[in-house]
Amino acid sequence: MNRLERLYQIIEYLRSRPESPQSIGELADHFNVTIRTIHRDISVLRDQDVPIHSASGREGGIWLGAEYSMPPVGLSIGEAIGLWLVYRIGAARIPAAPGETLSSGMNKVLSSLPPDKQTKFASVLTRIVVGEPRTEALPPEAKVIDPEVYRECENAVVESRQLRIDYADKVGNKTSRTIEPHGILIQSPPWYLVAHDHKRDAPRMFRLDRIRQAKVDPLSVFVTRDPREVVTEIQKYSLEMDLGSKS
Template identity: 35%
Template structure:
């Protein structure tokens, strides 16, 4: 974890608790107590009101009555909120669905224009469709545990993803793809990608992927519109038709 990210994560943890200890913070963030002491000092130097007490009931706490600085969200945290808001607004049975998207619009408006543009560009690569059909749910398997983290990194850092894949007939293959988009048909998700070797738009279901790994030496520029146009052309359709 980069130091700036870790310090901001520490501040978020402090915001979420009345009081905690240095050892608990170290365990939560997966770092040493010495690192926590150094990061707490950094936050204090920046003017964050943090107090430390000893003895029973003591610990580290954020002094809320003295004010708290604005929340700083990582881009992947914003995408997670975008996905949650999109899933909420896609279901008429859930209250406050529209309010979730409205809240995100306010978040985008509160950050510098370039950062907001980068956030929106990443969010717009996430597509929410209808919930998975009963047929898909009946045959759904379990994706490898490491897939989520690897996909998130490839998606965010714009690097290719390699994996073994079994199609709906069980035929195995090895793929190297550019993960341009994500399609969510809850609780199932698909990688919307350009198959590098086949030079074709493809969709890969999460549970059919095995042995995922990053290909950091192969980067790409996300292009959802181009991927969609390619997919339509492969089916003999015209864009917008």
């Protein structure tokens, strides 16, 4: 366990024992470090305005002040997008009261993002289209999306970077392409990248479960467009689910 992890764990350890002051020796034994190390850790936490109180004597020890509150959640843009998708898709299918409760919770979580992340988060949301679920069964050849592939695709969309992919179409033909991923269409169960395909010099939709490999090109930035304009069929055939406000 490195020092940053230990500092966090000390806070959690004390927070879970609000009525029981802990001695420095007990903390040292618990974290398998020296008493001197614990003294230094407590000093660092106090320097960061963590309210750690102490009392001497037989019944003394240290404890976390009741005024302590958890710091803002350190979400990445990808994590925030993931939470938003779970909330939005779920809220469209459950009664209004739980939906309102979820909305309040989501607003609190997302408001914890720093202002620069909030701006970027709002920008990315405009390029995520939640489509009406397909009524037909998932084709038997469909597979689970590779987590590494998804991370690269998500990063390319968030950072507006070109993406190199190895793709297999519905009959198994394999090609390598460089694309500009302008957004994501979630038409559950399939998920699609809405992109401009350099190979065809035309807009294309690529099913994520058919992408065999994906790699972001960190040096190639492109100007993003609304995916509804890139693939006009999204609007033409009313593929988008009405989820209300996107904020």
